[in-house]
Amino acid sequence: MANDTLEQSGTLALIGLAFYGSSALVLWSRIIWIFVMSDLVTFCSQTAGTVFVIIGGSWLKLGTALEIAGLALAIVSYLWFMWIGYEFFWKLRTSFPHVYYAADGRRWTWKPQPNRPLQDVALLKLALLISSIGIVIRSIFRLVEQADGFFGFIASHEVFFWLFDAIPLWICTTVYCFVWPPRIIEACAERDVEQNLW
Secondary structure, three states, rough: HHHHHHHHHHHHHHHHHHHHHHHHHHHHHHHHHHHHHHHHHHHHHHHHHHHHHOOOOHHHHHHHHHHHHHHHHHHHHHHHHHHHHHHHEEEEEEEEHHHHHOOOOOOOOOOOOOOOOOOOOOHHHHHHHHHHHHHHHHHHHHHHHHHHOOOOOOOOOOOHHHHHHHHHHHHHHHHHHOOHHHHHHHHHHHHHHHHHHH
């Protein structure tokens, strides 16, 4: 989960740079730095917790608490990322409707043409939303699984793993087989340049 936030923050940063120019660079670099530090803290917390659980004995309780705290902080961080994404797309929609919607005014214009740029930021927003929901479902499952314990009911029944971990992550990655963000960013940046030149 640590890399998911960073990768999707990078996508939003590229879109921001494409539309707002270098003025967005300072804001996005700060936001990315915050997410990198958040990922580092949550990763270290979960790793330390796992080590303490492996050591066992009197360290078991502390290890479990560290793992749960790291997972909870990761969920909060990712929900904050989703809020930033929502705010970004809302501002993009209100300030640059000629870029947000497809060139012909239709909302969903996806066509499976891998060599041709897509001109619909709303489609990218939908892809980010679908993948983000899958990541949040998986993260909450992992938190509940850790709270239940390594040998708890959830951990000992594989059906929960498939329903709340494997399938949501499969959907998260598969959505980008159909909607590849660089195709949309490139096309929308070109349209923004054309609109500003005329």
